[in-house]
Amino acid sequence: MDNVSSEKTSFFRDPDKLALFYQFVVMVGVGLLAFYLVSNTLANLERQSIATGLGFIDKEASFEIGESLIPYSAADSYGKALLVGVLNTLIVSFIGIVLTVILGTILGVARLSSNWLVSRLSAVYIEVFQDIPVLLQLFFWYAFFYEMLPSPRQALNPFTGLFLCNRGMIFGVPKWHSAHGYMIVAFLVACVIVFFLKRWAKKRQEATGNIFPVFRVALLLFLGLPLAAWLLGGAPTEMNAPRLSGFNFKGGVSVSPEFAALLLGLVLYTAAFVAEVVRAGIQAVSKGQTEAALSIGLKPGQVLNLVILPQSLRVIIPPLTSQMLNLTKNSSLAVAIGYPDFVSVAGTTINQTGQAIEGVAMIMIVYLFFSLSTSAFMNWYNKKIKLVER
Amino acid sequence: MKLFKICLTLILTFIFISSATVMAGTLDDVKAKGYIQAGVNGDLFGFGKPDEKGEWKGLDVDTARAVAAAVFGDASKVKFTPLTAKTRFTALQSGEIDVLTRNCTQTLSRDTALGLDFCQVNYYDGQGFLIHKKLGVKSAKELDGASVCVLPGTTTEQNVADFFRANGMKMNPVVIENTAELAKAFFAGRCDCLTSDASQLAGTRAVAPNPGDYIILPEVISKEPLAPAVRHGDNQWKDIVNYSVLAMINAEELGITSKNVDEKLKSTDPKVKRFLGVSPGNGKALGLDEKFAYNIVKQLGNYGEVFERNVGTDTPLMIERGLNALWTNGGLLYSAPFK
Numbered sequence: 001m002d003n004v005s006s007e008k009t010s011f012f013r014d015p016d017k018l019a020l021f022y023q024f025v026v027m028v029g030v031g032l033l034a035f036y037l038v039s040n041t042l043a044n045l046e047r048q049s050i051a052t053g054l055g056f057i058d059k060e061a062s063f064e065i066g067e068s069l070i071p072y073s074a075a076d077s078y079g080k081a082l083l084v085g086v087l088n089t090l091i092v093s094f095i096g097i098v099l100t101v102i103l104g105t106i107l108g109v110a111r112l113s114s115n116w117l118v119s120r121l122s123a124v125y126i127e128v129f130q131d132i133p134v135l136l137q138l139f140f141w142y143a144f145f146y147e148m149l150p151s152p153r154q155a156l157n158p159f160t161g162l163f164l165c166n167r168g169m170i171f172g173v174p175k176w177h178s179a180h181g182y183m184i185v186a187f188l189v190a191c192v193i194v195f196f197l198k199r200w201a202k203k204r205q206e207a208t209g210n211i212f213p214v215f216r217v218a219l220l221l222f223l224g225l226p227l228a229a230w231l232l233g234g235a236p237t238e239m240n241a242p243r244l245s246g247f248n249f250k251g252g253v254s255v256s257p258e259f260a261a262l263l264l265g266l267v268l269y270t271a272a273f274v275a276e277v278v279r280a281g282i283q284a285v286s287k288g289q290t291e292a293a294l295s296i297g298l299k300p301g302q303v304l305n306l307v308i309l310p311q312s313l314r315v316i317i318p319p320l321t322s323q324m325l326n327l328t329k330n331s332s333l334a335v336a337i338g339y340p341d342f343v344s345v346a347g348t349t350i351n352q353t354g355q356a357i358e359g360v361a362m363i364m365i366v367y368l369f370f371s372l373s374t375s376a377f378m379n380w381y382n383k384k385i386k387l388v389e390r
Numbered sequence: 391m392k393l394f395k396i397c398l399t400l401i402l403t404f405i406f407i408s409s410a411t412v413m414a415g416t417l418d419d420v421k422a423k424g425y426i427q428a429g430v431n432g433d434l435f436g437f438g439k440p441d442e443k444g445e446w447k448g449l450d451v452d453t454a455r456a457v458a459a460a461v462f463g464d465a466s467k468v469k470f471t472p473l474t475a476k477t478r479f480t481a482l483q484s485g486e487i488d489v490l491t492r493n494c495t496q497t498l499s500r501d502t503a504l505g506l507d508f509c510q511v512n513y514y515d516g517q518g519f520l521i522h523k524k525l526g527v528k529s530a531k532e533l534d535g536a537s538v539c540v541l542p543g544t545t546t547e548q549n550v551a552d553f554f555r556a557n558g559m560k561m562n563p564v565v566i567e568n569t570a571e572l573a574k575a576f577f578a579g580r581c582d583c584l585t586s587d588a589s590q591l592a593g594t595r596a597v598a599p600n601p602g603d604y605i606i607l608p609e610v611i612s613k614e615p616l617a618p619a620v621r622h623g624d625n626q627w628k629d630i631v632n633y634s635v636l637a638m639i640n641a642e643e644l645g646i647t648s649k650n651v652d653e654k655l656k657s658t659d660p661k662v663k664r665f666l667g668v669s670p671g672n673g674k675a676l677g678l679d680e681k682f683a684y685n686i687v688k689q690l691g692n693y694g695e696v697f698e699r700n701v702g703t704d705t706p707l708m709i710e711r712g713l714n715a716l717w718t719n720g721g722l723l724y725s726a727p728f729k
Contacts, residue, residue, distance in 0.1 A: 050483065050505040063547040064554070064563045074551040139571070146580040166580050167537060246535040247525075247582050248562065257580065258564070335542070338566040338575065348542050348565070351476055354504040 045357075056353040057082075063348055065340045067256055078349050085345030086366060092262055092341065093328040093370070099267045100327060101320070104274025111279045122275065129272040135333055138265040142337040145257035152248055161241050163249060170254040172241035179233020186229035190221040258339035262331065270327045274320060281316035282308065313385050321378035325371050332367070342366055416488050416620065416627035417461070417677060425467045428454035429487040432472020433569050435593040436701040436709075437493050437513075446470050449700045450491040452690050453512045453618055456634040457489060460682040465689040474567075475541065479504050482621060489631055490619040493587070495545050507628050508617040510635040513589065514713035514722050516610035517549050520576075520591040521583040523603050530609035534559040539572055539581035541565075549612040550585045573597065583607075587614050589701065589709060596706040630676055633728075637683040640665060640725035641692035642716060648691040651684060665728045672728055683728065693723060 011017055045052055061081040062074050068084045069091060110122040129137070146166045150156060155165035161172035174180065194214075201212035230236075242252030285308050293307040294300075334341035343363060350359035420426050430438035430450050438448040451470065458468040471487050482490045483505050493515070494500075496508040519530050519538075527533065530553070540547055542565045554561040564581050566572040573594050576584045584594065588610065595604050618635065620628050641647070644662055646654050654662055663669040666684045673680035690696060694711075701709045715721025 045505075050503065062551055064551045064561055066563050066565065074555055143574070143578075146575055146578045151579050166578070247533075247537065248535050250535075335565075335567050336571065338564045338572075340563075340565060344542065344565060344567075347476060347567075348547055351542070352545075352548060354479065354500065356480060 041357075050354070052355070052357070054358055056349070056355060056358075059353075061349070061352075063352070065345060066338070067259065067340060078353070081345055082342070082349065082362070085340060085342035088340055088345075089328075089331055089334075089342040089366075089370075092259065092266070092334070092339070093331050096263055096266045096270070096327050096331065097324050099263070100270045100274055100323070103267060103271040104323075105278050107271060107275035108278025108282070111275060112282060126272045126275050129268050130276075132269075134265060134269045134330055135336060137269055138261060138333055138337050141265045142257065142261035145261055149257070152244060155244070155249075161239060161252070163242055166257060167248055168254045168256040169260065170242040170249045170252050172239040172252045174236065175238045175240045177233065177236035177238070179230055179236050182229035182233045183226040186225040187222065190218075190225045193221055194218045256339070258334070258337055261337055262334050262339045262341075266327050266330055269330070270323055273323050273326070277316055277319045277323065278312075280319075281312035284315045285311045310385065311387075314382070314387065317378060317382045317385070321375060321382075324374050324378070328370050328374065329367060416624050417630065420461060420488055424462075425469055426454065426458050426461065426489060427469050427471060427487045428457075429473045429478055429481050429490040429492050430454065430470050431492045432470075434493060434590060435596065436589065436705065436707045437593075438470070438472070438491070447700065449513060449696060450493060450616075450618075452696045452700065453635060454489060454491045456638060456686045456690050457618075457631055459685040459689045460630060460634045460637070460676075460678055463679055463681065463685045465685075479506065479619075482506055482619060485621075488620075488627075493589070493616045494619055495587075495614045496617045496619075497545060505622045506619045507622050508619050509628055509631040510633075510639075511615040511617045511722075512635050513616040515587040515589050515614035515616050516713075517546060517585060517612040517614060518588045518591055518610050519583045519585050519607040520595060520604055521607060522579075523605055525582060527583075527607070530607045530611065531557055531559075533561070533583060535562070536582040537562045537564055537580070539564050539566070539576045539584045541569060541572055541586060542567055545612070545614070546586055553609075553611040587616075589707070592701075592707045592709055626677060630678065633672075633676060634682075634686060636725045637665075637686045637728070638690070638693040638696060639716075639723050640728055641683070641687045642694045642723070643718070643725055646687055646692060647695060648688055651687045655684070661728075 042052075057079040058077050060074075061076055061078045063081070064074050065072055065081060065084050067088065069087045070080075070084060072080060072084045107122050107125060110118050111126065113119045113122070149164055149166040152163075152165045152167050155163040155170075157163055163170045194217075197212075197217065198214055201214045205211055240251050242249040242254070289307055289311065290303055293303040298306065331341055332343040335344040335347060346359050346363050350356050353359075428451075430446070430448070432438055432440075434448070436448055438446070438450045441447050454468050454470070455465040459465040461467075471481065473481050473487075473490075473492055478490055478492050478494065479500070481487050490506070491512070493513070494508075495515075496511065500506070501508055519533070521527050533554075538550060538561050540550060540563050547563065547565065550561065550563070564575065566575060572584070575581065576594075577598060584591065586594070588606065591606050595601050595606070598604055618631050620631055641651075644654075644659075644665060646662065646665070651666070655666055655668060657663060657666075657668075660669065664672060666687075667673055667680035667682070670680045673682050676682070679685070691699070693714075694716075697711065697714060698704065701707045703710065711719070711721060713722050715723065717724040
């Protein structure tokens with residue numbers, strides 16, 4: 001056999017070289033196809049005299065947007081209109097993800113509850129909300145809001161400062177006062193103190209075995225410091241209360257029925273999936289772990305926090321990430337119920353400028369960016385919580 | 391920038407691959423396949439919508455049929471593709487349809503940037519406001535702060551924003567893509583008013599739970615010349631669509647209807663003889679049968695007949711002729727001479 005390996009192998013018999021050769025062929029093929037598609041499209045656009053390029057970004061948008069986190073008017077550019085859309089998508093996705101994780105966790109734990117009623121109710125919820133298409137749920141909640149709630153002139157007013165009508169939920173907010181600035185500073189200070197407190201408490205526990213009640217102290221700091229700042233700042237209570245004027249309410253902060261319906265629909269739908277993910281994660285940790293932890297004298301809360309959760313999180317995080325991405329992507333259904341998300345604004349832009357290729361490409365890039373950022377963050381978190389073997 | 395553009399196009403190219411094959415003369419294509427593929431609304435009563443028997447009805451539908459009558463001598467040789475406001479231009483650009491008769495407003499930017507040409511206007515429309523009587527609003531100038539229901543993907547969003555800005559008023563748009571969903575939200579009171587082209591408002595009011603509760607405000611805030619469109623650069627096909635629409639208008643000017651067109655063949659009026667192809671020339675110039683105008687009028691009627699049948703005062707839409715009357719009656723319809 002020795003003499004065989006020393007002989008010069010033919011090119012077509014050497015698997016390494018052949019593999020390289022095939023890869024090269026495929027790459028050239030893909031490259032040629034891409035070149036053909038791009039040049040063909042550009043030529044067609046040219047011949048049909050369809051304008052291309054991103055020149056429209058600076059032009060005046062001249063359409064209004066229903067709700068915006070930043071000041072926007074029809075006199076602003078398409079670029080700014082698109083930014084408003086991006087922010088609207090971000091806010092609904094972010095709040096949606098936070099609420100979904102909370103609700104999903106509660107449902108997932110409830111599903112495993114030893115209480116028959118609680119676990120059955122949770123199971124029914126999961127089955128119902130998982131199995132109805134999310135678009136239908138959105139239509140349902142939107143119709144629910146505008147059909148059930150009265151017009152602004154007959155708005156429900158359950159308590160002072162809060163109005164409910166088919167224009168949305170309008171509530172008073174404190175009028176800006178310098179004391180509010182102090183409260184924000186106080187909150188940040190509390191964050192820093194808690195961070196160092198946690199490190200100190202951990203060190204002390206490792207050295208002496210004594211446990212410091214970090215959670216209670218942190219809660220006290222988070223609530224207490226801003227409260228103290230508010231009192232020191234003169235305890236301002238003046239409210240920016242909404243009042244009826246013309247067709248709608250002026251003043252206060254309003255949450256539109258479109259936003260509420262989209263958020264509610266997405267959260268209730270996705271939470272059903274998250275609940276199943278959480279249940280799977282908890283069931284993946286064998287019962288022996290719980291028994292072992294109890295037998296060495298840990299309290300039930302500690303068993304959950306120190307033994308069960310760290311292990312189940314490893315199972316939960318990857319599918320949970322995928323659910324977060326689903327929620328973000330599903331938020332593009334907003335256009336069906338009138339919430340001005342990015343897809344809706346981009347759609348209007350495409351129609352007014354006629355530049356569909358650029359517009360759709362922008363939509364794809366923005367969603368890709370959202371999804372990749374979410375994935376990157378969750379992957380980092382996943383790495384952080386993986387089992388550290390000592 | 392160039393690289394970016396290439397990346398952008400790469401992503402979406404597959405949509406356009408099909409467009410590579412359709413640029414030859416549309417008339418030849420259409421004759422070869424034996425029918426015309428027309429893009430229509432599909433959901434707009436009076437303009438383009440199938441009736442309960444599944445038969446397409448409407449002013450735009452009849453305009454497409456007129457082109458079929460001109461090309462094939464048979465108004466039924468046309469197939470319809472329902473399109474949304476967003477997809478309509480892409481469908482025309484990509485060659486999926488041969489002519490777009492879908493209540494499209496002719497504008498300069500559409501005419502120049504979208505690779506299409508608009509033909510003779512077949513309906514002069516204008517944007518207005520529909521509002522519930524109980525709000526007591528008498529003029530659109532009283533709408534400061536109102537929530538306005540509006541369909542996306544049209545010039546409507548821009549017009550209404552322009553109108554509110556010009557009058558120093560604030561508005562709160564609610565933009566819903568589906569016509570039916572938008573109307574439901576409006577009837578339930580989510581918005582104070584609904585804005586759209588006046589013809590569409592009439593259609594929406596016709597399906598309201600209580601049509602009598604709603605009024606259309608007097609202000610018309612925009613000019614909306616609705617015109618058929620064809621692909622840019624195919625002049626012969628554009629001429630054919632143009633003169634198909636003009637034939638209906640010219641017939642009304644000459645007093646020719648679907649009922650008396652056969653008698654008019656015996657007319658001694660040279661204008662009528664030229665129009666109906668008794669004295670030849672017009673058909674050959676367009677590359678059509680000499681009887682093309684006769685076929686249109688015989689099978690569909692003149693503009694007045696088409697209007698009254700689809701949107702006129704005897705239909706649920708109850709639209710007056712207004713701007714769409716002949717110029718001799720104070721309207722804007724004025725046909726080029728057929729000679």
